[in-house]
Amino acid sequence: MKNKILFSFLAAVSWINLASAALVPQEWIKDVGPSYEKSMNEGLNGLEQDYDNLLDAKSTMLEKLAQEKSVKNGKRKWFLQSVKSELGIEPVGKIGVIGVKGEAAVEMIWVRTQESIQKLQNKYYGPYRNNIESEEVSVGPKVDETVRLTSNMTHADFEKQIGPIVEASVRTGKVKNRQAFKRNLIQKMKEFQNVAIELERKPQERPWWPYKFQLALYAEASGKVLPYMSVGTGIRVLLEWYRIEKEVADPDDYLVKNHDKPLSENAKFIYAMAKDFETLDELNVRSYKYGLDYIKVGIGLGVKGKIFVAKAKGGMIGSVFFKRDVLGSQNKSMNIKEPKLDDHFYIADEDNSKNREYAYKHKLNVTPLFGNEKSFGEEQKLALYKASREHFRNGLHKTIKMAKFLSKGAVRRAERLRRKGKMVHFDLKVLELELELYLRGGVGAVTLEGIGILELFLVKR
């Protein structure tokens, strides 16, 4: 009898536990094939409530924070401009605030509204008169120094750029050998520049184009410069290449100038990525409150300068950022003859039995990274896995539903606040969807235990 009561009690408890935790559809976080469509929308009601609840909690907290009076008297020089917070998905599929450790599935950037800034100005500097230029919220990595490069910079330009960094690094005592640091950093900058030049050679007729390329480096006290992988006592340097806009407005002009030059491997890689990202164009229709403005891809770089997608934590040393032209703009040439593209791309990941079994199961080609090709993760055994672009596009297609779900929640929250008629101090400006890349090319939301390779930046219109 006692057992029976206990059973009944436990049954009730376990039933409730199941009922109380909404899960993201398994297809969001699993390496599934093209048969995912049917189940992608199942059980979203419960998840919607959980997501709304999380957004409400965060937004309530920020609104309260904005109303606190931290500096009561006198002029005020500083203000809280934005807050970034994270949500995670654990392996079973529960969504929540990220705790002790783990990879975030969604990053949210809440930006102080113009109205709130004006109110602060009004309070500390008198009646508001002018518009304020607000800087775009960037998500720059946490580094000590950033060096911005262009493809036509000379050795002298490099020296001029890094002069203050070298001096500052020596002053801190983190770098002892000034000459070696300077020499090695310039060497890395040249290698980086060569890759950046290749990115510039990407044909211009596709709507997605690479606008930023970053490479994180780490300098030891001896002056040795390595790919940045972990926190140490040395200096972290970020090399950054920017393209403000497409350099060739008319794609036919580009063809006239470049038709004789075959695309390099890196340019083909970028071209293919850009083309595959068109799968996501549904997220750019004008009526959407959150549009897909940027995509970030984590990359590895061999010493020969070959780019591949990097999945191993120690292997991801850089990022290529893609930007999209406005949907509907005239950005495809009628006369264009596309270069012949591969139907695959390479992903670098650990060369272990688990990945080998996966590769065998899915008939993936595996190439170990040996010797001088392995410029990163010297202690790690890495391999290149041949992933399918078709799987990649299927995976991207799947993320459209995730992105819509996340942005709809943000829109609902904004609507609720609007209905209340209160002044809003922090606006959820950017939703970053972090995505896992499976070795055969599929894509899914990253779980706590995973690693985000692709990031979709959904920006509020």
Next chain:
Amino acid sequence: MINWKRKALVSFNIGLLALSLFSCKEKRGKNDVTILGLDDGGKSVVRYLPKGRYVKKFNKMLGQLHGETTEHLEHFVFDGNWDLKRVTVGLLIVGEQRFTPNFKLEVEPSFELRFHPLPKI
């Protein structure tokens, strides 16, 4: 003789009682905030906090951080050759789990706060 029907009914009722008690929990669960993390062994951990408590607790922490950071920045004098344009302060959630009768969960919010100079008019 044991009245199984009655006992089954009692059992069922206790089950319902448990259900109703936890239904409250479940109902509250709708407003609970889920906290996720990894333990030292890399396994995921899930905990819940009532939304009100989450807001109150973290708002207090963020408020302190906000206040102290702003206060420091207001009095901070930077190298005259440089223009300090942006300060980013990060916070991590640190969890403590003790499976004792007085279950304890201590958390800090994982937020990144970015401060900018307030533009003068």
